[in-house]
Amino acid sequence: MQAYHYLNQDPEVNIAPFPYPLYHQASGASAEGKLAFTVQVLKEVSALFEEDDGSSPWQEVTMEHFLNVVNKQADELQLCVGNPRRPNRRLHVYFKRLSNSVFGQMGHSAEAWELIRREIKLHLIRADHLVSSLFVSN
Known part of the structure; x- marks a missing residue:
């Protein structure tokens, strides 16, 4: 299994590789650790989509x-999740890099949002x- 996956097929746009190692690490965590990691993923996804400046191709009500x-x-x-946990810094940095690389190189174009959508879909599945x-059940 490869450690990183690039969704982007355009060699002109370099996006952050999908963080499979972080998900692998989280899969070995306690139940609380898995939930805390998932909560952070959802919060990072929300923060990413809240960057929408109205240029995404989706209807506002859908967003x-x-x-x-x-x-x-x-x-x-x-x-x-019992006690609040410190966020996974590497996951946070990944999402920042994703945002900076895609929006920084492509602006908030429809193509950029499509790259983000595909990447986030993979996160939600994982x-x-x-x-x-x-x-x-065992």
């Missing part, structure tokens, strides 16, 4: 609905697998 769902999930999962692993 609001998506952010409401993501924030509600993060808030409800946070209730399952986060779902992480949380779902808590419900696997």
